[in-house]
Amino acid sequence: MNTQWLEFTDNVKQFYGKDFVPLHEPTFNDREVEYVTDCVKTGWVSSVGAYVNRFEEDLAKFVGVKRAVAVVNGTAALHIALKVAGVKAEDEVLMPSLTFIATANAVSYLGAVPHFIDVSINTLGVDADKLKIYLEQIGKLQNNQLYNRETGRRISALVPMHTFGHAVDIEGLLKVCDMYNVTLVEDAAESLGTYYKGKHTGSFGKVSALSFNGNKIMTTGGGGAIVTDDDALADYAKHLTTTAKIPHRWAYEHDEIGFNYRMPNINAALGCAQLEKMPLFIQQKRELTKHYEQWLADIEGVQLFEEPANTRSNYWLQTILLDEQFNRDEVLAFLNEQGVMSRPIWTPMHHLAIYQNCPKSDLRVTEQLNKSVVNIPSTPKSEG
Numbered sequence: 183m184n185t186q187w188l189e190f191t192d193n194v195k196q197f198y199g200k201d202f203v204p205l206h207e208p209t210f211n212d213r214e215v216e217y218v219t220d221c222v223k224t225g226w227v228s229s230v231g232a233y234v235n236r237f238e239e240d241l242a243k244f245v246g247v248k249r250a251v252a253v254v255n256g257t258a259a260l261h262i263a264l265k266v267a268g269v270k271a272e273d274e275v276l277m278p279s280l281t282f283i284a285t286a287n288a289v290s291y292l293g294a295v296p297h298f299i300d301v302s303i304n305t306l307g308v309d310a311d312k313l314k315i316y317l318e319q320i321g322k323l324q325n326n327q328l329y330n331r332e333t334g335r336r337i338s339a340l341v342p343m344h345t346f347g348h349a350v351d352i353e354g355l356l357k358v359c360d361m362y363n364v365t366l367v368e369d370a371a372e373s374l375g376t377y378y379k380g381k382h383t384g385s386f387g388k389v390s391a392l393s394f395n396g397n398k399i400m401t402t403g404g405g406g407a408i409v410t411d412d413d414a415l416a417d418y419a420k421h422l423t424t425t426a427k428i429p430h431r432w433a434y435e436h437d438e439i440g441f442n443y444r445m446p447n448i449n450a451a452l453g454c455a456q457l458e459k460m461p462l463f464i465q466q467k468r469e470l471t472k473h474y475e476q477w478l479a480d481i482e483g484v485q486l487f488e489e490p491a492n493t494r495s496n497y498w499l500q501t502i503l504l505d506e507q508f509n510r511d512e513v514l515a516f517l518n519e520q521g522v523m524s525r526p527i528w529t530p531m532h533h534l535a536i537y538q539n540c541p542k543s544d545l546r547v548t549e550q551l552n553k554s555v556v557n558i559p560s561t562p563k564s565e566g
């Protein structure tokens with residue numbers, strides 16, 4: 183690590199005015215205090231209240247879909263999105279190996295099996311061209327349903343993930359899904375405020391999942407949402423996430439085994455305030471990208487990852503790609519020692535013992551990115 187790297191870490195610390203710069207922190211002001219205080223003062227902190235409805239309406243409008251159902255976290259949103267999309271036990275679900283564990287776990291909760299596919303170096307998300315060739319090799323259509331010839335299992339859904347807020351080639355993926363009658367469910371947990379050809383991510387899938395965990399572009403403390411244009415699916419998602427109770431003034435009747443996944447009102451209050459600030463957060467994150475372009479310009483062999491063509495990114499987590507001359511862990515050790523908090527990408531799912539026996543395609547780009555991706559501080563900051 184040379185003087186260029188030291189200049190880089192100095193620039194980051196100077197910009198944030200800190201000796202230790204965290205990877206990502208939530209930003210709050212009086213608006214959050216006002217809404218949350220309102221919940222506490224009125225006593226409406228829990229499972230019913232006006233902020234949940236308001237948050238669902240505001241969120242649907244922001245994403246450009248008919249309906250949003252707010253839930254306790256993004257993992258629960260994925261679980262229910264996959265269930266209402268029709269994923270059944272023993273099905274296989276196509277997904278990147280390069281994702282946060284929630285994507286694979288949600289599939290497992292349904293008794294289905296994750297099937298890992300490779301990503302593109304241009305988007306960091308599922309590679310549509312490679313997927314098409316792969317399905318030609320391992321898939322067969324029977325009664326208009328796709329089956330894996332090798333395992334005999336039905337392949338019912340594809341869950342692309344918009345990595346670090348960069349949109350995947352969603353049109354390419356939709357074509358492959360149409361060809362094989364596979365349901366598209368987007369893991370849009372990282373991409374609130376990200377657009378593909380002017381249309382918001384999460385609005386392409388039959389149903390999609392969002393997350394509002396503390397480290398995401400906006401937070402509800404913990405939280406998530408299911409979004410869809412399909413009223414029947416939204417109603418079913420709402421029913422399933424509220425213990426499948428049949429509405430009645432006093433009777434406790436439940437018509438299937440549901441889940442207690444509803445977002446509490448106090449979290450939704452935080453969410454309403456945060457959502458108002460999304461345009462500002464995105465603007466600040468995009469300005470930060472411009473700074474990083476300058477600060478990294480002099481470092482040989484390091485590339486700042488920028489939004490793919492035809493997309494507009496929320497730049498949730500700023501990302502650098504290291505070329506072969508670097509050892510990722512040495513770079514991570516240096517940056518963290520200098521007080522510039524940095525993280526590797528998630529361990530690919532197929533490297534984990536719990537998922538190592540799942541079906542998978544050739545994953546060479548995944549392996550390459552696993553060695554070269556480093557996330558650097560990304561908190562939106564006001565300048566002036």
Ligand SMILES: *Cc1c(COP(=O)(O)O)cnc(C)c1O
Nearest residue numbers: 255256257282284285371393395
């Ligand atoms: C954050 C995230 C989720 C959901 O996480 P929760 O912590 O349960 O809200 C799902 N998938 C991806 C890719 C994520 O980054």
